[in-house]
Amino acid sequence: MFLNEFIEFCQIYSIIGEVKGVAHVSNKKKLKEKHKLKMEENKQEASLVRKIVLIFFMSIIVIGIIAVFVGYRYIIGSIGPVDENDENVIEVTIPIGSNTSTIADVLEEAGVINSATVFTYYVRFQNESGFQAGEYHLTRSMSMEEIIDQLKEGRVFEDYAISFTIPEGLWVEDVFERVASETDLEQDELLTLARDEDYLNELIENYDFLDESILDEAIREPLEGYLFPARYDFVNEELEPEEVIEAMLDRTSSVLASLPIENMDDTFHELMTKASIIEGEAITDEERTTISGVIENRLQAGMPLQMDPTIAYAHGEHLSRTLYEHLDIESPYNTYNVTGLMPGPINNPGEASISAALSPESHNYLYFYHSPEGDIYFNENLSEHEAIVSQYRD
Incomplete structure (x- = not known):
């Protein structure tokens, strides 16, 4: 009995040992599999890190290549012409004592180079020097190298054979009288050419700011408003009428190109007509945009403009003062009788007046009055306006 129990105990103990052995082998196998999985995960992570690092460095290389290419294209573009198809002449003045940075700023502002910074570095890199002060006739089609050559070989102010200045607000007849007094040209030959329909049609083809409006029979002088007031310099002593008019x-083309005309609602002809009124009425630059706002308010209200400079132009004579008797003249330029704009400009306005016509001040004024002392008074209604006028006329 005892022996049987002992044998059974030994058998049970043996079985337990076998079970423990199997369990031990099983745990060891699991540990090995777990370790193997861990090694695989580490390999995958290491591979992923290597890929990320590779992509990062490749991205840096690609970005670097793109940056170099873009920089190269920018520099090449800056050195080349601003617009190789734009042959319009732009007059650029380089003041005496200007350094390279100042010259670069002047050229960029004039629109004949793309970048003042690139110009400055280009001049230093090329070791250029010897730039002369003076007035230069440049175009947007010129390369930076061509402009540098001009600045080195250009003429100073005193080297021009003919120079004259046209003030703002002159009529065409007066402009040509001023030109005739400074050149060998005759006022009549300039006027004849400026009224020649064939020549005018050629100009319309060549200048985008001119259109068929200047050929209207109601217009007194077709080019009125478009002969820009400025200083003009010519190298040759003998001039042709076309040379002066087209200069x-x-x-005018250069000035218009420098202004924000892209979104204007007016035609060029309407713009220059309004600008000529402002030129005729304004005394100071500060009041130009306010007067421009009065013009817009009157046009929108359907009121006659009632601008005195238009009366003088209708009479064809410069009036020291507009009287009631002057207002009866039958003329499309008489803005006391005609509603809306005149057929065309009444003088040749400067840049300040053109700019004011482009950007009228927003207000509710419908009237203004210049006192004999030169002060200007703006009013929203007729009674206030008449009260101001009566203070000076009584």
């Missing part, structure tokens, strides 16, 4: 039109 003035070129200047």
